[in-house]
Amino acid sequence: MxxxxxxxxxxxxxxxxxxxxxxxxxxxxxxxxxxxxxxxxLPWLGEQCRICALPLSLSGMVCGQCLNEPPAFEHVVVPWRYSFPLDTLITRFKHSAQWPFGRLLGELLTQALQHRFDNDLDRPDRLIPVPLAAKRLRQRGFNQAAMLARWLSAGLEIPCDETLVVRTQDAPAQQELNAAARKRNLRDAFALAPGAAIKGQHLALVDDVLTTGATAQALAQLLIKSGAARVDVYCLARTPKPGEAA
Known part of the structure; x- marks a missing residue:
């Protein structure tokens, strides 16, 4: 029956x-x-640096910072500027644990990445969320970068490895510091997990916002020195230079 x-x-x-x-x-x-x-x-990011995605006035250009000091990462993929209402959505996801907003942005980022994969972007071997300091993880209760990476992993069918990189220091929050202090703050802040094997792999770091790029640079340097062939960065939003309008 x-x-x-x-x-x-x-x-x-x-x-x-x-x-x-x-x-x-x-x-x-x-x-x-x-x-x-x-x-x-939404504040879709238009003209941008071909490497770090810094908002620029012309397309296809490379910003002065990337020309003077080429970063260890290959390419940043980011759909939006960090301005209203996206900044509010990220804040509510990140600091108020309103996860539906994070899930929505994660799904839109998945669509943007899939479009790039279908056109000109190489698919990475693994997604690596930016690790959160232990103290901040206890206070917040979750790592927003890890949640984004899991959603991207499910939507794009790319493995997510949350244990590959560990944060070794409980340094001050990056948003409280200027560019020079951010770099000092991240010295020896990350380490590869014991036994991690990444030689020849294409890895993609996942985070919510890219500001100066100091965190992405520190992690990319570590991964490249440890044998990774290429490191990209995937995030939700990119901030403009200090003093420039968002």
Whole structure:
């Protein structure tokens, strides 16, 4: 005896097709909980440095910082500027544990990366979330970079390794420091896990916001020195230079 009726046509699943936009509360039929008008009004990053994604006035250029001191990472992939309303969404995800906002941004970043993979971007072997200091992890209760990396891993079918890199110091939060202090703050801040094997691999670091790039640089240097063939950086938002409008 069948407990379900015979029906060979496609079944419309209401909960999977009917979404409410997390920004304006309007109903949307998109696959993610954001309506098309709200998505189009996000601060999409336009012209940018070809290496670090710093916002620039012209496309296809390399910023002065990358020309003078080429970073250890190959390429930064980031969809948005760190400005309203994206900065608010990230803050609510990161500091108020409002995970649906993080999940939404993670799904949109997954779509952006898949589009790049289909065109001109090489797929990495593994995703590596930026580790959080132990004290901050205890205070916050979760690592937002690790959550983003898990969502990207599921959507892109790329392995996520949360144990490859460990943070060895409970240094002050990076957002409280200027560029020079950020670099000093990160000296010997990270280490490779014992027995980690990355020789010849293409790795991608995952974080929420890229500001000066000091954290990405420190991690990329460590990975390259340890044998990685290439390191990219995937994040949600990029800040402009200090003093420039977001």
């Amino acid at each position: 069948r407990c379900q009726p015979r029906y060979k046509q496609q079944v419309y699943i209401w909960l999977n097709n009917k979404q409410t936009c997390l920004l304006c509360d309007e109903t949307t039929d998109t696959s993610v909980p954001i309506c098309t008008p709200c998505e189009s009004e």
